[in-house]
Amino acid sequence: MRAEERRQAILDILNQSGLPVSAASLARQFSVSRQIIVGDIALLRAAGADISATPRGYVAHQPSPAGLVRQVACRHDALGMETELNAMVDQGCTVLDVIVEHPIYGQLTGPLQLSSRYDVTQFIVRCTQADARPLSDLTEGIHLHTLSCPSEDAFQRVRTALRDMGVLVEG
Structure with a gap:
């Protein structure tokens, strides 16, 4: 998988997940190092993706929270x-x-x-x-x-x- 495809797949996972996703679990899923995932997240943010790092992992911000x-x-x-x-x-x-x-x-x-x-x-x-x-x-x-x-x-x-x-x- 090319780096651009991996980054799009990471963004898709974050957008579909209702929970934070850790860099370690993404690294396992894509068979790359955790540091590669951290770099991918940085590039996604630089491209405009609204991603935050929480204590439990990365989250893509959805439109407003429920309630x-x-x-x-x-x-x-x-x-x-x-x-x-x-x-x-x-x-x-x-x-x-x-x-x-x-x-x-x-x-x-x-x-x-x-x-x-x-x-x-x-x-x-x-x-x-x-x-x-x-x-x-x-x-x-x-x-x-x-x-x-x-x-x-x-x-x-x-x-x-x-x-x-x-x-x-x-x-």
């Missing part, structure tokens, strides 16, 4: 991250990303795509294994999350849970 899209502002230390994320997914919402406002770089966004306690646990494990610190460490714990919620009621339950935890930042 309501809302944001919440939170403030907590790194130890509160798992509890905060679980509070959101427990209400049926998907945590699409985390956003911080950096004084030099402006808005920094990290795609998450977490929709279950299993996803949250896997994210926390990867953070621990990589000795990675959350983006909110850059802003004294203040950050936003974009959520895809099945209903306004689910979003309000998230706000209530976060308020009860003492991490919701309200205007």
